Amino acid sequence: MTHGLGVSVDLDEWYHSRRWVDGRQAHELPDMTALFRRLYGQDRPAGELVAPTRALLDLFDRCHCRITFFILGEIAEWYPDLVREIADRGHEIASHGHRHVDITVLGPEAFARDLDETTATLESLTGQRPVGYRAPNLVYAPWATRILESHGFMYDATVAVSRPIGGKYRGWANAPIHPYHPSYENIAEPGHARLVELPLPPFPGLNLAAGSGILTRIFGFHWTSIALRAASRRGTTMFYFHPWEVGARPKTHGHGLRNAVFLRHTGPWMMRAVERILRDYTGRVLTARACAEAFLARP
Secondary structure, eight states: OOOOEEEEEEEOOGGGOGGGTTOGGGTSOOOHHHHHHHHHSSSSOOSTTHHHHHHHHHHHHHTTOOOEEEEOHHHHHHOHHHHHHHHHTTOEEEEOOSSSSOHHHHHHHHHHHHHHHHHHHHHHHHSOOOOEEOOGGGOOOTTHHHHHHHTTOOEEOOOBOSSOBTTBSTTOTTSOSSOBOBOSSOTTSBOSOSSEEOOBOEETTTTEEOSBHHHHHHHOHHHHHHHHHHHHTTSOEEEEEOGGGGSSOOOOOSOHHHHHHHTTTTTHHHHHHHHHHHHHTTTTEEOHHHHHHHHHTOO
16 A cells, blocks of 8 residues: 655755855854845846746646645745745645745754744744744754744654764654654654654665755666655655755855765756656645644554
């Protein structure tokens, strides 16, 4: 039996993933205005996000599926019409925080304010109050669970079950690979939290992350396909990616080899891979909220 696949899109841009380039998001709040002036010679982004997002919306319509968009608050402020369109076309609106920075940089109080700011922005634009959250850079802190619960969130979708890669995923290698209630002390351990954790699956045997577009592009389509099939045999599993991955290759600076690896297979190759995954799970593609609700409804 093949169970459902929760599909989601992180609505942020290629320049939000600077952790892969210089690691600064792990240490400080980004100065986006300075970055835009350097990249585009202006104080705001150039709109690269819009075309690939709309292409994905069309793909989701063709595949008759509705998915979850984890939306960055500052993206919603820059592209309010796009966010409204996502909601109007039937997709779940969830929170990716306001700024794309590790929540460990924010700390508990700033994190709580960040959640409130993003929730207010998204609800005002779409009429949907987010009940789901994914942490930027997939970096989590134990204190975040109680804060998410106190702010009315039903689920989190941050944990990537994997041995550490590039300094990420430490302590997550033995996390459950299907939805679970986490511990308040460790998001990667089952416990008594009300929050539902929706983990991203590993590649079987190797126990390395496999449920993301980035890993699909770097290691190839079959890396993700095998991982999703293995996980979905025993329960609901998850897959996520970004609009910029299916768009034009970013003209970015930085370390040449690192960028060549990180930007591998962006564009049409990735769009075909996403469509293939959607069609492989025809009739079984779910929003993240539906995955969490199904878990909570178990007898």
